[in-house]
Amino acid sequence: MARQIIINSTPQEARVAVMENARLTEIFIERKRGQGIVGSIYKGRITRVLPGMQAAFVDIGLPKAAYLHASDVFAPSDEEDDAGHEDFRSRDVDEVTHPPAESDSQAPPDAAESTPRLPLPAIEERLQKGQDLIVQIAKEPIGTKGARVTSNVAIPGRYMVLLPLDHHLGISRRIADAAERDRLLQAVASVRPNSGVIIRTASEGVSKRDIQADLRFLRKLWRRITKNAATVPAPALLHSDLDVILRTIRDLFTTEVTRVVMDNRRDHQRVLEFMEMVLPNWRRRVELYEHPEPVFERYGIEAQIAKALERKVWLKSGGYLVIDHTEALTSIDVNTGRYVGKTGQEETALHTNLEATRVVIDQLRLRHIGGLIVIDFIDMEKPEHRRQVMSALAEAVKSDKAHTNILGISELGLVEMTRQRTRESLVQRLCEPCAVCAGKGWVKSTATIAHEILRRIRREAVMNAPLQRVVVTLHPTVAAFLRREDPVGVRELEEELRVEIVFHQASHLAADQYEVTAVASAPPPSA
Numbered sequence: 001m002a003r004q005i006i007i008n009s010t011p012q013e014a015r016v017a018v019m020e021n022a023r024l025t026e027i028f029i030e031r032k033r034g035q036g037i038v039g040s041i042y043k044g045r046i047t048r049v050l051p052g053m054q055a056a057f058v059d060i061g062l063p064k065a066a067y068l069h070a071s072d073v074f075a076p077s078d079e080e081d082d083a084g085h086e087d088f089r090s091r092d093v094d095e096v097t098h099p100p101a102e103s104d105s106q107a108p109p110d111a112a113e114s115t116p117r118l119p120l121p122a123i124e125e126r127l128q129k130g131q132d133l134i135v136q137i138a139k140e141p142i143g144t145k146g147a148r149v150t151s152n153v154a155i156p157g158r159y160m161v162l163l164p165l166d167h168h169l170g171i172s173r174r175i176a177d178a179a180e181r182d183r184l185l186q187a188v189a190s191v192r193p194n195s196g197v198i199i200r201t202a203s204e205g206v207s208k209r210d211i212q213a214d215l216r217f218l219r220k221l222w223r224r225i226t227k228n229a230a231t232v233p234a235p236a237l238l239h240s241d242l243d244v245i246l247r248t249i250r251d252l253f254t255t256e257v258t259r260v261v262m263d264n265r266r267d268h269q270r271v272l273e274f275m276e277m278v279l280p281n282w283r284r285r286v287e288l289y290e291h292p293e294p295v296f297e298r299y300g301i302e303a304q305i306a307k308a309l310e311r312k313v314w315l316k317s318g319g320y321l322v323i324d325h326t327e328a329l330t331s332i333d334v335n336t337g338r339y340v341g342k343t344g345q346e347e348t349a350l351h352t353n354l355e356a357t358r359v360v361i362d363q364l365r366l367r368h369i370g371g372l373i374v375i376d377f378i379d380m381e382k383p384e385h386r387r388q389v390m391s392a393l394a395e396a397v398k399s400d401k402a403h404t405n406i407l408g409i410s411e412l413g414l415v416e417m418t419r420q421r422t423r424e425s426l427v428q429r430l431c432e433p434c435a436v437c438a439g440k441g442w443v444k445s446t447a448t449i450a451h452e453i454l455r456r457i458r459r460e461a462v463m464n465a466p467l468q469r470v471v472v473t474l475h476p477t478v479a480a481f482l483r484r485e486d487p488v489g490v491r492e493l494e495e496e497l498r499v500e501i502v503f504h505q506a507s508h509l510a511a512d513q514y515e516v517t518a519v520a521s522a523p524p525p526s527a
Contacts, residue, residue, distance in 0.1 A: 003257045007245060008296050009264040016248050017301045024304040026365055029429055030244035038137050038422055039241035041153060041225055042066075045234040046131045051124045057146075058135055061235035064146035068135065070123040072150035074165050132234045134226075140423040155218050156241075158250050158278045159203035159211055160188070162218035166196030174201045187211045195219065202254060246274050253279060260286045263295040308366050308426055315339070315359060319352040323363065325427065329372040332360055336378060346385065349378040353389045361396040368429075370402065370421020377413040390415070436510050444512045446481045453478065454486075454493060456516050461497040464518040469500035474514040476505040 004019040011032070018026040030036055044058035047065055054070040120126075127133070139148035155162045169188060175181055184199050187208040203211055225238045232238075242250060245267055253260065253275075262268045268288045275283045289295045296302045307313075313321040318338030324331045334356045336348055360375060375393075380386055386409045393415065397404050403420040433439030444452075457470050482490060482503065494501050 004299075005248060005252060005257055005260045006295060006299050006301060007248070007260065007262045007264075007267070008294070009245065009262070009267045014244050014267070015296070016244055017296065017299070018252065019299065019301075022300065024301055024308070024366065025362065027301075027305060027308070027426065028244055028248070036140065036244065036423065037062075037147065037240075038140055039156070040237060041134065041136045041155075041239040042149075043229045043232060043234045043236045043238055044133055044135050044149070046127055046129055046133060049124050049127050049129055051122060054123050056123060056127050058133065058149060059235050060135065060147070060149065061237065062141065062147060064141060066135065066137075066147045066149040067145070068127075068133075068149050068151070070120065070126075072138065072148075072152060073120075073123065073126055074151045074153075075120050075126075134229055134238070138422065142421075142424055142428070153222075154198075155222060155239075156200075156250070157214045157218045158200075159206055159214045160200055160218070161198040162215070162222060163196030163198065164219075164222045167194075168196045169199075170197070171199040172201045175199070175204050177204075180204060183208075184211065188215065191215055195222070202251075245271065249274055250278065253282065258285065261289050261295060261299075262286065263289040305426075305430075308363075309430065313359060313363060315352065315355050317352060317355055319355065321356060321359060321363070323367070323369075325369075325425070329374055330369050331374050331376065332363075333376045334360075334378055346381060349380050350385045350388065353377045353380065353385075354392050357389060357392040358396045360393070361400055364419055365400055365402075367426045368421075368423065369425050370419045373417050373419060375415040375417070377409065377415060379413045436512065446478055446511065447485070449478050449512050449514070450481050450486065453482075453514055453516070454489065456514075457493060457501060458497065460516050460518045461499050464520065466521045467497075467499045467518050468521040469502055469519045470497075471502045471504060471517040471519060472514060473504045473506050473509070473517075475509045475511045476507055477511055478514070479503045479505050 002021070006017040006019060008015045008017075013029065013031040016028040017024055042060040044060040044066065046056050046068075047059050048057040050056065056068045057065040058068050060066050133151055134153065135149035135151050136153045137147050138150045141147045152166070153164055155164065169185065171181055171185060175184070184203055188197050188199060188211065191212050197215065199211075221239070228238050229236075241247065249260070249271055260271070262271065265288060268286065271286055272283055275286065289298075291298065294302075296305075311322055311324065313323065315321070315337070318336075320335050320337045322333040322335065324333075334353060336352050339348060339352055356375075356377070363369070364373070377389060380389070390406075390409055393406060397406065400419075404417060406415065406417040409415050434441070434443075437443045453472060453474065457472065460470055461467055490501055
């Protein structure tokens with residue numbers, strides 16, 4: 001499918017939109033403050049080792065200590081001795097390009113058979129407090145959690161990923177042609193690097209010379225990183241990945257991309273210079289946008305970003321999805337909405353569910369949703385229909401480069417799945433908790449606030465008797481409700497308490513904010 005990459009950049013932020021047939025499929029936003037750090041390499045110092053969690057905390061110089069799990073501590077397999085450095089074992093991998101905001105910061109797990117490893121020693125036997133360690137950011141700090149790091153360092157290039165501490169040769173399973181796979185494997189194996197390599201999808205059709213040049217560059221970069229690590233005290237940044245614009249060119253610029261449109265002259269020149277080194281024959285596909293209308297508005301991207309922040313997503317049939325986030329998971333509810341079908345309820349449910357599978361995966365990609373996801377499909381009675389929906393969901397996932405794991409559909413129509421999460425979701429990046437509802441998603445109704453005020457008036461009058469009046473400063477909406485819905489109740493309260501109740505409207509207050517002031521009665525004149 002033909003793709004376009006549209007880039008809007010200012011001195012404050014850069015936004016990268018990936019378009020397929022005028023439809024926004026992915027959006028990446030990087031601000032100068034809070035620039036992404038996934039893929040960056042640090043020299044850290046272990047501050048705590050927690051045997052009960054099989055994890056350690058590492059000071060890498062960020063406000064919060066990074067989290068290092070035992071599974072992310074590099075441990076060479078038994079066959080990887082000094083002799084084994086020359087012995088590549090080819091294996092297929094699901095190439096994960098955390099594009100482009102994360103880059104290939106982690107070595108993908110095996111997708112084919114690999115040699116079983118013996119159980120690893122406990123983390124307290126491998127790491128000690130105060131020990132220095134080279135680590136790489138695997139996940140951005142999210143919410144109250146610090147960054148997650150790994151010592152299994154992976155350095156991405158244009159055509160391959162260097163695994164300097166590993167010794168295996170992997171190739172993307174997306175390269176299907178057997179002859180091309182053999183050619184690429186031989187091109188890399190002939191260089192015999194003393195490290196592991198993953199051959200990326202972008203290397204397909206690339207000359208042996210360019211493949212080997214990319215590998216030599218990555219090995220030189222790693223030598224510079226280790227040399228720097230030997231001289232600087234921890235914590236220290238050893239290597240930062242490219243910014244979001246250049247990562248886009250490195251990771252996403254494939255033969256499917258028909259053009260890249262940029263609206264900033266300086267960044268346009270940077271990209272041309274970068275492409276001169278990595279993709280000189282494709283420089284003509286990069287265009288400078290110079291129209292007065294903002295580029296994201298001209299291509300309809302702003303409106304599509306706004307829709308990606310909404311709870312409800314409409315399907316073409318008239319059905320819709322409702323996407324809700326909680327601390328533990330993301331729930332996606334599938335509804336028939338306006339779609340009524342033609343032959344019966346079962347057919348309507350099947351049609352809506354099948355349509356929803358594609359849209360669900362598209363929304364996960366667009367919104368950068370990861371972690372545990374529960375999809376509530378419309379109930380279907382026929383097992384064959386359930387199998388069709390699961391098959392469609394599995395097919396839709398193939399377009400998603402993030403690692404996913406899908407469980408079967410339950411009798412209630414629920415599907416549980418996990419999706420790799422390395423950074424904030426789009427909502428977390430662009431939004432903040434509501435100041436009124438404190439992030440709950442709900443606010444008190446006007447009636448609830450009004451009755452709360454009446455109870456507060458009663459309390460003040462009783463606690464501070466005798467009073468002349470009670471002055472309430474409140475939002476105009478609540479004041480109007482009291483005048484319209486319960487004027488008798490207010491008069492009766494005045495008579496009961498023997499006070500005057502005065503309402504002062506203040507539009508600067510939130511609807512659930514109010515102030516109650518008790519005004520004491522004047523003392524009787526002295527005799």
